[in-house]
Amino acid sequence: MSVPVLSAQVIGKSYGSGANRFDALKGVSLDIQAGESVAIVGKSGSGKSTLMHLLALLDDPDSGVLLVEGTDAKKLKAKELNRLRNQDFGFVFQQFFLTANATVLENVVLPLTIAGVGAKERKARGMAALEQLELADKAKNKAKNLSGGQKQRAVIARALVNNPKVIFADEPTGNLDSATGTVVEDILFKLNKENGITLIIVTHDTELAARCDRQIFIRDGLEETADSPTGTHKRGGAHS
Amino acid sequence: MKFLDIVRSAIQNSFRNKLRTGLTVIAIFIGAFTLTITSGIGTGVTAYINGQVSAIGAADVLTITKAADATATASDGPAAYDPSKSTTVSLGNGSRPGSTIQALTAADLAKIKATAGILSVDPAVRVSPDYVEYADNGKFELTVSQTGTITTADLAAGTQLDNSSSSDQLLLPTTYLKNLGYANAQAAVGTPVSIGITDYTGTQQTVTATVVGVQNETLLGSGAALNRSLVAHLHTVAITGEPAGVSAGYATAVAHFDASATKAEISTIKADLSAQGYSSQTVADTIGAFETVINVIIGVLNAFAVIALIAAGFGIVNTLLMSVQERTREIGLMKAMGMNGGRVYALFSMEAVFIGFLGSALGVVAAIGVGSLISNLLANGIFSALPGLQVVQFAPASIAIIVGVVMLIAFLAGTLPARAAARQNPIDALRYE
Numbered sequence: 001m002s003v004p005v006l007s008a009q010v011i012g013k014s015y016g017s018g019a020n021r022f023d024a025l026k027g028v029s030l031d032i033q034a035g036e037s038v039a040i041v042g043k044s045g046s047g048k049s050t051l052m053h054l055l056a057l058l059d060d061p062d063s064g065v066l067l068v069e070g071t072d073a074k075k076l077k078a079k080e081l082n083r084l085r086n087q088d089f090g091f092v093f094q095q096f097f098l099t100a101n102a103t104v105l106e107n108v109v110l111p112l113t114i115a116g117v118g119a120k121e122r123k124a125r126g127m128a129a130l131e132q133l134e135l136a137d138k139a140k141n142k143a144k145n146l147s148g149g150q151k152q153r154a155v156i157a158r159a160l161v162n163n164p165k166v167i168f169a170d171e172p173t174g175n176l177d178s179a180t181g182t183v184v185e186d187i188l189f190k191l192n193k194e195n196g197i198t199l200i201i202v203t204h205d206t207e208l209a210a211r212c213d214r215q216i217f218i219r220d221g222l223e224e225t226a227d228s229p230t231g232t233h234k235r236g237g238a239h240s
Numbered sequence: 241m242k243f244l245d246i247v248r249s250a251i252q253n254s255f256r257n258k259l260r261t262g263l264t265v266i267a268i269f270i271g272a273f274t275l276t277i278t279s280g281i282g283t284g285v286t287a288y289i290n291g292q293v294s295a296i297g298a299a300d301v302l303t304i305t306k307a308a309d310a311t312a313t314a315s316d317g318p319a320a321y322d323p324s325k326s327t328t329v330s331l332g333n334g335s336r337p338g339s340t341i342q343a344l345t346a347a348d349l350a351k352i353k354a355t356a357g358i359l360s361v362d363p364a365v366r367v368s369p370d371y372v373e374y375a376d377n378g379k380f381e382l383t384v385s386q387t388g389t390i391t392t393a394d395l396a397a398g399t400q401l402d403n404s405s406s407s408d409q410l411l412l413p414t415t416y417l418k419n420l421g422y423a424n425a426q427a428a429v430g431t432p433v434s435i436g437i438t439d440y441t442g443t444q445q446t447v448t449a450t451v452v453g454v455q456n457e458t459l460l461g462s463g464a465a466l467n468r469s470l471v472a473h474l475h476t477v478a479i480t481g482e483p484a485g486v487s488a489g490y491a492t493a494v495a496h497f498d499a500s501a502t503k504a505e506i507s508t509i510k511a512d513l514s515a516q517g518y519s520s521q522t523v524a525d526t527i528g529a530f531e532t533v534i535n536v537i538i539g540v541l542n543a544f545a546v547i548a549l550i551a552a553g554f555g556i557v558n559t560l561l562m563s564v565q566e567r568t569r570e571i572g573l574m575k576a577m578g579m580n581g582g583r584v585y586a587l588f589s590m591e592a593v594f595i596g597f598l599g600s601a602l603g604v605v606a607a608i609g610v611g612s613l614i615s616n617l618l619a620n621g622i623f624s625a626l627p628g629l630q631v632v633q634f635a636p637a638s639i640a641i642i643v644g645v646v647m648l649i650a651f652l653a654g655t656l657p658a659r660a661a662a663r664q665n666p667i668d669a670l671r672y673e
Binding site for chain 1: 249572577666667
């Protein structure tokens with residue numbers, strides 16, 4: 001078996017201290033293999049976003065060990081961490097986080113700008129990413145003038161522009177109507193299938209989760225042991 | 241992120257909220273404008289004074305007086321009588337009314353002559369002519385410039401005085417021309433004028449002299465300058481009928497030293513003279529006194545301008561703190577995408593520096609425009625009597641320093657917000673709900 005891209009071993013995270021202490025994550029273990037698509041499913045407050053932040057190396061776990069391609073994340077230097085997040089990871093957020101007054105192209109090439117790539121190459125790679133998402137004609141538009149679906153496609157283009165190994169998507173369809181949401185989902189899974197990009201999707205949408213190779217259900221900071229997504233689906237749907 | 245990209249994004253970011261940036265820029269503008277104007281005045285006045293000093297020449301001349309008697313202070317009452325001391329003499333016009341100093345006697349002159357570094361010493365003979373007249377155009381009072389004989393004049397026409405000549409020469413100030421009946425400065429050169437002077441017995445006599453040149457007015461006053469021959473001639477006339485035995489006492493003496501003497505050597509000579517009880521001044525010292533006063537005034541104005549800039553610095557702190565707050569998510573995103581804290585810090589610092597640069601550049605440009613305009617108006621208006629005085633002048637170096645200082649203040653003001661930005665946690669920034 002190959003070394004997993006990301007491997008979490010009983011990782012925990014809590015916020016606050018004393019009476020205010022809140023254990024967001026109480027010890028979750030998982031392995032993510034290259035090329036997989038994994039859904040992290042849970043209700044709001046379940047700890048699923050915390051888990052994603054830890055996997056994306058945006059935060060340090062309080063307990064447990066996180067291995068990135070076999071290396072302990074704690075042993076990585078800040079510079080190496082930044083390089084990893086910049087070049088190996090791509091991020092897609094529910095809230096887009098586009099700079100409203102900058103052009104679409106400027107937004108898309110932000111990771112390249114941060115990496116210190118020259119202006120000419122930035123433009124070429126940015127346009128390539130936009131073409132892949134059929135947004136090339138909007139390159140010079142201000143980001144604020146895009147529709148919701150276009151914005152999320154721009155965000156995916158931004159996540160893609162560095163040819164990452166892993167894309168983290170946090171509720172990627174949360175702000176979109178179902179038709180547009182489906183288009184965005186298709187794009188993400190196409191990238192997973194055709195480019196072999198590992199996909200980690202955080203969602204509470206079970207339909208989206210069901211399209212992934214594997215689902216990890218998080219509830220109250222712990223992984224729910226479920227043999228199949230449908231089982232959890234039934235449990236979750238029992239009250240509704 | 242490359243340095244150029246940081247600069248570019250910082251500039252773009254600072255224009256994102258144009259009103260807020262604009263108001264901060266105005267605050268800096270005011271400080272930079274004031275600082276440029278005051279330093280411009282300093283440069284202008286200093287340049288004028290330096291020009292005067294170098295034009296006057298006479299760098300090898302000390303004006304020597306007897307130092308005030310230290311024991312004769314008001315609280316101690318009068319000093320004991322010393323028959324060897326000479327009488328006091330009044331300093332005449334130009335000095336504090338009623339002030340007197342100890343006269344220099346022949347013995348004093350000998351002592352001064354013996355001082356190391358002094359090449360020669362001449363008593364300053366003071367002559368007080370009654371009038372000057374040119375070609376029956378009427379008699380006008382004649383003020384004699386005490387330093388005129390030894391200094392180089394700033395000429396409007398003609399030539400300098402020739403002290404080695406045996407002919408009687410004088411330089412007239414430009415202000416005398418109209419009353420005496422000359423059409424212009426050039427017309428006066430070479431003409432004879434008659435100078436009336438009253439002798440010891442009270443009889444008025446006339447001496448004829450040639451106008452060799454016309455001089456512009458200077459800070460040293462606007463008297464006519466007489467050459468050595470004319471002074472001696474007038475003095476001879478003035479003491480006609482003086483009884484024998486009247487001891488000669490001089491208010492001041494003029495000593496020459498080596499023209500190539502360094503500042504340190506001049507200081508040594510002055511210290512030696514001072515030790516012997518004589519106070520001495522070079523022409524530069526006399527004019528330097530003006531400069532000191534002006535420098536103090538400019539220093540105070542500069543201090544106010546710097547206070548304005550410090551206040552503007554807090555404006556920058558405020559602007560950028562708001563900006564950091566507004567852009568929390570953007571900062572978080574950049575950090576999530578692998579931008580390190582140092583670069584985030586640099587981005588916001590650069591924005592502060594850019595705001596400082598914008599305000600100071602605009603302030604400096606406006607100050608140069610307004611300053612030049614005012615300077616020209618003044619030069620043709622109230623300062624028209626002082627040719628060559630451009631009251632506001634701009635030195636490229638001092639302007640560069642002003643812009644640099646403002647940018648430094650802006651950078652320091654930016655440290656606080658930039659630190660706040662650099663310390664942002666991407667998780668906090670990206671959390672929503």
